[in-house]
Amino acid sequence: MMARSTRELRQRRHARLRKRLAGTAARPRVAVSRTNKHISAQIIDDESGRTLAAASSVEPSLRGASGGNVEGAKAVAAVLAERAHAANITVVVFDRGGFDYHGRVAAFADALRQAGLEF
Secondary structure, rough: OOOHHHHHHHHHHHHHHOOOOOOOOOOOOOEEEEEEEEEEEEEEEEEOEEEEEEOOOOOOHHHOOOOOHHHHHHHHHHHHHHHHHOOOOOOOEEEEEOOOOHHHHHHHHHHHHOOEEOO
């Protein structure tokens, strides 16, 4: 039996999650993506296939904050929550993307909740 790569295992977990998670116009999906250096997220309406809001640690406004640590994840979440409120989004579904709900991903989710998004 061949050993599976970390990436392949994450993709399998994500596919398993996506079977039951979908964003609607009333309750869009917050999709989180994480690398070693950066973190990004999008708020997606899967019914229409549109991204309603997005934020990433590679944006010029967030260059000072590293996306590779918890503080950077919180900064990106604050920007995303601000953009969500501007788009009149208050209730979402959280999609961790197959990543463990731990560390930066958990901090990101907590920061979204503190900023007023419900999930």
